[in-house]
Amino acid sequence: MKLLLVEDNTTMQATLSRAFERRGIQVVTCDDGERALAVWRDTQPDAVLLDLSLPGKDGLEVLAQARSSGLKTPVIILTARGTVGDRILGLNTGADDYLPKPFDLDELEARVRALVRRAGDAEAAPATAWCGMAVDRESGAVYHLGQPLELPPRELALLRAVLARPGHAIAKERLFELVFPGEHDVQPEAIEVVAYRLRKKIAHTGAQLVTLRGLGYLIKANP
Incomplete structure (x- = not known):
C-alpha cells in the first residue's frame, strides 16, 4: 500500500512516516x-492523508481541485480544526474521513486500511441498476435514465446505500454510519433530515424512499 502524506509540520510528518x-x-x-496535486497525480497513492493548514494552498482547495480533476483516491483529513462545521465542510468538499488532531496512530491506520479496502471493493463491483437508476461504482455518481442526479454528498450517499438493496430495509444506524462517517458529534436524527430531502428529489424517478418505523429505510418502485 502506498500513502501520500500532505503535512507541513516536519515533526508530525517524520513521526507518521x-x-x-x-x-x-x-x-x-x-x-x-502548491505541489500537492502534482505529487498526488505522479505517485498515484492508494490513500491520502491531508492536512488543511498548508503553505501555498489550503488543504481544502487542494482537495476540491483533486476531485474536480477526477482524482478519486480516498482522503482522510488530519487537522486541528475539529469543529462540527469544519468536519462537514471537509466531507462536503470530497474527503472520505476526518480525524482531528491529536489522534491515535492505531485508529488512523485502521481508518486508512478500511478506506483502501472499501475503494478496492467498489472498483471490483459491477454497476447496479434499478428503477431507471444506475450507480457508477467508479465515480459514485447515480444516473437516472442516463442523466446524472445532481444531489448533495449526503443525499447521494444515502441513495447509493438504499440502491444497494432495493426493496430491503436498511437500519437507520447503518445508514447514519454511511452518510455521516466519523462524525460523532452529529445527532442520529440528522439522517431523517437527509432522507426527507432525498425523498422529494427522487419522486420524479418513480422510486419511493419509505420509512419503516423501528427498522430503517428502504427504496421501492411506486405502484
Whole structure:
C-alpha cells in the first residue's frame, strides 16, 4: 500500500512516516499545498492523508481541485480544526474521513486500511441498476435514465446505500454510519433530515424512499 502524506509540520510528518513504514506501508510526503496535486497525480497513492493548514494552498482547495480533476483516491483529513462545521465542510468538499488532531496512530491506520479496502471493493463491483437508476461504482455518481442526479454528498450517499438493496430495509444506524462517517458529534436524527430531502428529489424517478418505523429505510418502485 502506498500513502501520500500532505503535512507541513516536519515533526508530525517524520513521526507518521516512520510509524506507517514500520507497519509495511510506503509513504510519500509533501509539505506544500502548491505541489500537492502534482505529487498526488505522479505517485498515484492508494490513500491520502491531508492536512488543511498548508503553505501555498489550503488543504481544502487542494482537495476540491483533486476531485474536480477526477482524482478519486480516498482522503482522510488530519487537522486541528475539529469543529462540527469544519468536519462537514471537509466531507462536503470530497474527503472520505476526518480525524482531528491529536489522534491515535492505531485508529488512523485502521481508518486508512478500511478506506483502501472499501475503494478496492467498489472498483471490483459491477454497476447496479434499478428503477431507471444506475450507480457508477467508479465515480459514485447515480444516473437516472442516463442523466446524472445532481444531489448533495449526503443525499447521494444515502441513495447509493438504499440502491444497494432495493426493496430491503436498511437500519437507520447503518445508514447514519454511511452518510455521516466519523462524525460523532452529529445527532442520529440528522439522517431523517437527509432522507426527507432525498425523498422529494427522487419522486420524479418513480422510486419511493419509505420509512419503516423501528427498522430503517428502504427504496421501492411506486405502484
